[in-house]
Amino acid sequence: MAKPDIPRKAVYRLSLYHRGLQRLSANQVSTVSSAALAKAAGVKPTQLRKDLAYLGHFGTRGLGYSVEALSEKLTDVLGTARLQPVVLAGAGNLGAALLGYGAGFAREGFEIVAAFDLESGMKRVGDHEVEVLPISQGPEFIRQHGIKMAIIAVPGPAAQEVANTFVAAGIQATLNCAQAPLQVPEHVVVNTVDLAIELENLSYFIR
């Protein structure tokens, strides 16, 4: 299936709607108005209707959207119908926090299938133990299992080299949680989570 050409910001909002629908579904709600779904996602109803138009025709005037049908369509478009395998580089505090997200990630369609670090061995996460493999084995694992997504949570100075070897092994999309910018080839997508930048953005809005 060719993917519809949806702008990146709209894809983000689709994820928010998707999550809102999952909550409604968990609460046995079967239909939802565009106003209510927009509110749950923190956007304006006009924005929501514009975003959902990328998916084709949904909803009946006066009746709202079918929670199940819209949720399925979004799952399909966002590519999370099957659990998407993800590898994690870096098993420090942040990496351990990510490993602890297990159930949260699974709900959204992701699974961390292997964790790599310079320090390999068993790592305590919450109330269970997780095996951390030597980071040198990362590329081979990615190749063998055809993994396409990685989370990079190694210390900043090590991030670029990890990204280079992982991308060479087949990674197409990276969530960069290291405190360093990453240079990657054009076919690779990087989302960066930079908490200091988020704080700086907030500080502007403080009176």
Next chain:
Amino acid sequence: MAKPDIPRKAVYRLSLYHRGLQRLSANQVSTVSSAALAKAAGVKPTQLRKDLAYLGHFGTRGLGYSVEALSEKLTDVLGTARLQPVVLAGAGNLGAALLGYGAGFAREGFEIVAAFDLESGMKRVGDHEVEVLPISQGPEFIRQHGIKMAIIAVPGPAAQEVANTFVAAGIQATLNCAQAPLQVPEHVVVNTVDLAIELENLSYFIR
């Protein structure tokens, strides 16, 4: 000083320029072209010039921007001239990772001045120990020290209650790292860091 009215997305990009300038400064570079600075921040030069226009007149045609002058102006506008005190709620793996960012945050103008958790006591972070206070003491601390910013990294189900008590005590801006949406009064700004949403966004771009 009245703050210029800058759109939220532009404030984000100003943070990126700010960081790029800090790197240039650390490398003894004294002037930079708009093309080079735009590239470092991953935006188009036209976007950069538009964003910097919010700050007034900068740069000389053919000579580029003074790294020092532009950096100072951005520091001023972004409100990070002095270290901004931040409180942290939640000292699990993610909280510990945030506490470990000490130097990284300080470089951007922030300091976690206190950490709170249900489980108080000394917590090992990297190679030193940090005192974690009982979360019930959070509001009093916020009031006494006039803290305006908080990072919430508690488990999802606990996040809203923590936000309520912290906001009632004076918090105006919150970085929400809990896996739950937060409802706050209109005068409070929330930035949400949701790693599952970032992954979902990435997965759309995988072929």
